[in-house]
Amino acid sequence: MNWQLIFDQARNDFIFVFPEAMLVFFGLAILLTDFLLTKAQKSWNAYTALVGVLFSAASLFLIRTPAHDVATAFDGAIVIDPFFIFFGLIFLTAAAAVVLLSIGYMDAVEEQRGEYYALILFATAAMMLLACGNDLAVLFLALETMSISFYVLTGFLVRRRNSNEAALKYMLIGAFSSGVLAYGFSILYGLSGSTNLVKIELHIADRATQFAHADALSFLALATVAAGVFFKVAAVPFHQWAPDVYEGAPTTITAYISVASKAAAFALLLRLFLTVYWPVRLDWIAIFAMAAVLSMTLGTFAALTQTNIKRLLAYSSIAQVGYMLLGLVASVDKDGALNQRGLRATAFYLFAYAFFNLGAFAVVVALQKRGMIGDSIDDLRGLGRGCPVAAVLMLLFLLSLAGVPPTAGFVAKLLIFSALIGTGHPILALVGVAYIVPAVYYYFRVVATMWSGDGTEAHATPVIPAAQQFALGVLAVVTLVAGVFPEQFLRLANYGLQVASLR
Amino acid sequence: MQPSGSHILNVVLFTPLVGALVILLIPRARAEIQRLVANAFGVLGVVVALPLIWRYRAGADAPRFQFVSDHSWIPLLGVRYTLGIDGLSLVLVLLTTVLGAVAMLSSWNAIREREKEFYMAMLVLQTGMLGVFLSLDFVLFYVFWEAMLVPMYFLIGLWGSERRISAAIKFFLYTLAGSVVMLLGILAVYHSRGTFDMRTILDAPFGADTLRAQKWLFWGFFVAFAVKVPMFPFHTWLPDAHTEAPTAASVLLAGVLLKMGTYGFMRISVPMFPNAANAYRGAMVVLSLIAIVYGALVCLMQKDMKRLIAYSSVSHMGLCTLGIFALTPLGLSGSVLQQLNHGLATGGLFLLAGILYERRHTRLISEFGGLATPMPNFAAIYMIVTLSSLGLPLLGGFVGEFTVLRGAFEARWQWAAWGLVGVILSAAYLLWLYQRVMLGEITNPANETLRDLSAREFATLVPLVALSFWIGVYPTPIFRAIDQPVHKIVEAVNPGYYSVAAGPVAPVPASAAAKAR
Secondary structure (H helix, E strand, O other): OOHHHHHHHHHHHHHHOHHHHHHHHHHHHHHHHHHHOOHHHOOHHHHHHHHHHHHHHHHHHHOOOOOOOOEEEOOOOEEEOHHHHHHHHHHHHHHHHHHHHHHHHHHHOOOOOHHHHHHHHHHHHHHHHHHHEOEHHHHHHHHHHHHHHHHHHHOOOOOOHHHHHHHHHHHHHHHHHHHHHHHHHHHHHHHHOOOEHHHHHHHHHHHHHHHOOOOHHHHHHHHHHHHHHHHHHOOOOOOOHHHHHHHHOOHHHHHHHHHHHHHHHHHHHHHHHHHHOHHHHHHHHHHHHHHHHHHHHHHHHHHOOOOEHHHHHHHHHHHHHHHHHHHHHOOEOOOOOEOHHHHHHHHHHHHHHHHHHHHHHHHHHHHOOOOOOOOEHHHHOOHHHHOHHHHHHHHHHHHHHHOOOOOHHHHHHHHHHHHHHHOOOHHHHHHHHHOHHHHHHHHHHHHHHHOOOOOOOOOOOOOOOHHHHHHHHHHHHHHHHHHHOOHHHHHHHHHHOOHHHHO | OOOEEOOHHHHHHHHHHHHHHHHHHOOOOOHHHHHHHHHHHHHHHHHHHOHHHHHOOOOOOOOOOEEEEEEEEEHHHOEEEEEEEOHHHHHHHHHHHHHHHHHHHHHHHHOOOOHHHHHHHHHHHHHHHHHHHHEOEHHHHHHHHHHOHHHHHHHHHHHOOOOHHHHHHHHHHHHHHHHHHHHHHHHHHHHHHOOOEHHHHHHOOOOHHHHHHHHHHHHHHHHHHHHHOOOOOOOOHHHHHHHHOOHHHHHHHHHHHHHHHHHHHHHHHHHHOHHHHHHOHHHHHHHHHHHHHHHHHHHHOOOEHHHHHHHHHHHHHHHHHHHHHHOOHHHHHHHHHHHHHHHHHHHHHHHHHHHHHHHHOOOEHHHOOOOOOOOHHHHHHHHHHHHHHHOOOOOHHHHHHHHHHHHHHHHOHHHHHHHHHHHHHHHHHHHHHHHHHHOOOOOOHHHOOOOOOOHHHHHHHHHHHHHHHHHHHOOHHHHHHHHHHHHHHHHHHOOOHHHHHHOOOOHHHHHHHHHHO
């Protein structure tokens, strides 16, 4: 046995997991150094985490691949392609923003502890693996690592009952959904005798030519995998956990779950459905179209009556998933060919959503004060006078969520509708635009509340730490710039989700 | 394509936005400076638009769109930043700048809280409205069309009267519901023609072979424009929004925002989908006539002064859409004139109602009476504006109404007859309003000591009255400016019209040409 060769191979492969390794390394470093810090110094952990994210981003930059280029490692279990770079960028940006937001927030809720930041890094590492995994085993492990980190983070406010309740609920439902997903994976393995996605695809394609559509077994695999992923992205009818978890979790973690965990689950979904299930695309676009319409319907109408801003944003993010799924529906042409416009729309939507949805939560985070809950819509009363900048930023993020120009959300929706009309789905496009109107209604309930009152309310004059100000500023600038000059962001979306590298 | 053309439209478009940014930099406590700067930028907005008047070249051989500014914006989507004006947009742009400045000045005393936000919203709104009239790219047009809703929402929702919040959201949702459907229409146009450039589609409108597609597109755009105009039965947002809004916002709503709907019909619906416009001509005219008569009848029942003026807008805008969908040159040019005049007269009426509200804090007609005694100047101007609104010769309203009705008559005499009913009713409710407010004995002691107009209030009203006289006496320059665009629209929608008109058998259109000259 040539040990030298094996060692060289491993060393070569290891370069490709450097972004994840950096995150894990710094996460462990936080756990170790946490003992040395006094209570007042605990927020230093956040800076360690930030450095970790920066190192990870730097190594991501170093292994970036040109468009149409793919590198594989660990015997094909991991692929480094633009898809991975694109999603890595989303995860790392979101992680950095969440860490910046958390410093002030964890002080305010008096839970400033090192494990929190370490878990954020572990979750981020898992998401990155999820985006580059090309093997069922890697994907499943990554998904579980991410989920478990989030279960713990959700329950991190140990002294609050609804935080504990949310964590338990999240874990039970999450475990169930992972089980469903694992069942689907096992069928895939049974069908093909391999865990490698490329090999599985060949078998599915083979069976699809025999049966014209997916046969019963492949369809069962497809349906169970779709159900498992829909749980993770919180698409109807697998959304029930979202409002409770969003409400109970620390707001920073809510933001992270709603953005990064959703993007990660979408990465898994895209990877699976654009490769493994590509031969049976006509089956899954019907499922996706249905889930999209249901998500938009339920998310929109349930959001109308919410009084808690986190629950409202939870339902709104369910509706947002509907639009992203519509983008996927529009990535298949009438004649079954792949439509790059639809893919680009989905990618742009995911990217922009990461910024403006995080931004909306960031404002809620910034309002948090010591010893107060402050997440009902009424708590925003008077913000328009007390802190006009925060109110205007919230307005910007809400407009973007609703899809009103000149914001990133508008361009995202424009792309989705354009792709839908281009692929012959005018009815879905009509449903999509129709739900903008009630969406504006519930977002503007928040706006109207912010500009009522006289500015002397408890939450109306938040003291926003510099780190949070910085994060809010970056999120707002990207939301606005991607709405007014989207060209560069479109190029990024094009780069990230191009067909050639996936297929 | 190379970037091209002049920068004057960019200057016109962004001057108010620059003003908003300047105000942003002024400390909150210095309200009087904010007020001054806002008004300065309001006037500056008019000044920078003035060169358009003498540099615009009218005439059949002049280019259709002038001062074009065309730049790459989002190449991946085929979206460009294209500004340009023809006679129709020239008229509306000038109206917008004038009313914007007037509305700004009218708020001097009326708005005394959150002035910074108020003036910023006004200036941003101004840019949004101008952008709608200036854009020649569909996406750019849509961006301005929607972005403008946000400042207007705040103007109504923050500085309006008691039921302002519900009025503001109602306004927002109604207009939004229309415009999102238009977004689909825009995308459908793009997917069938491969461009967002309005000029390309105006040069080669959808042909008769695409009638089915045209019909869909027509309805898609119709919803957006009909809500904005507002046409019956989409008018229900208007009374609330106009009544609850602060004076300045009411002036801009009635004066400019409603014109965006008619502008859309003239710029997009009729010339781009000519076959559909022909097919639905009757339906559109019937809706217009219902609006004219119904709006006027409702006016007779109103107790609230601003509500009455709001419903009178429904009626008068019905006349504008009647003119457009008569699809004759006279109807279209009359419609533009009527839009211009409605902007000036109804804007003036809202200003006058606002002046009364500042003094008495009520809008109920029954609270007033005999105001001509303490406020003679006010009464005089009120009289002129009322007469202009109801269409007395020598004032702007007459020219517009007369031309619209002639255009409608040319198409079908019954249309003109019903339109005339509206004109007569409008005389009834406007004069009755005048009588109840101005004439007779002073019945309410609170009215005895009302101040007459101040110099600033004169300054807001005089431009409107002067322009109204000018249009009434000498409308020729305006007819000349809109002659070519109207000609092009009629050519698109009714290709045989002018060749027949040139012959000896059709005297009416021939005199139309003479009139336009």
